[in-house]
Amino acid sequence: xxxxxxxxxxxxxxxxxxxxxxxxxxxxxxxxxxxxxxxxxxxxxxxxxxxxxxxxxxxxxxxxxxxxxxxxxxxxxxxxxxxxxxxxxxxxxxxxxxxxxxxxxxxxxxxxxxxxxxxxxxxxxxxxxxxxxxxxxxx
Numbered sequence: 001x002x003x004x005x006x007x008x009x010x011x012x013x014x015x016x017x018x019x020x021x022x023x024x025x026x027x028x029x030x031x032x033x034x035x036x037x038x039x040x041x042x043x044x045x046x047x048x049x050x051x052x053x054x055x056x057x058x059x060x061x062x063x064x065x066x067x068x069x070x071x072x073x074x075x076x077x078x079x080x081x082x083x084x085x086x087x088x089x090x091x092x093x094x095x096x097x098x099x100x101x102x103x104x105x106x107x108x109x110x111x112x113x114x115x116x117x118x119x120x121x122x123x124x125x126x127x128x129x130x131x132x133x134x135x136x137x138x139x
Contacts, residue, residue, distance in 0.1 A: 033068075033131055034069075035067050040063045055136065055139060064120045073097045075094070076094055076125050105122070
């Protein structure tokens with residue numbers, strides 16, 4: 001009787017494929033990343049920061065500028081803003097079909113009403129850890 005040596009290999013491949021399919025629901029395979037985040041008082045017409053600061057006055061708009069790289073079409077980028085560790089605002093934008101570009105977010109002046117320690121985290125799609133986190137002070 002001839003033994004089928006292919007059966008164990010097919011079984012192993014099937015188990016691996018099923019495992020990958022189940023993991024796919026909980027992990028992101030995107031190559032997108034955000035880098036070089038800086039706090040700024042404004043952005044220019046090319047979405048580039050006009051300056052780099054770490055401190056803002058109360059009741060002013062606060063901007064974060066960064067770079068998006070290797071983003072597939074329809075990648076979601078989420079900005080989550082914090083004051084003293086508590087979330088104060090969250091905004092999600094979509095890159096459309098732009099793969100590499102500057103991007104920016106704003107915390108409006110009406111949410112910058114108290115002096116203290118603030119921060120912004122930028123996430124790609126459903127990632128659990130931020131691609132970047134930037135902190136700043138309001139005085």
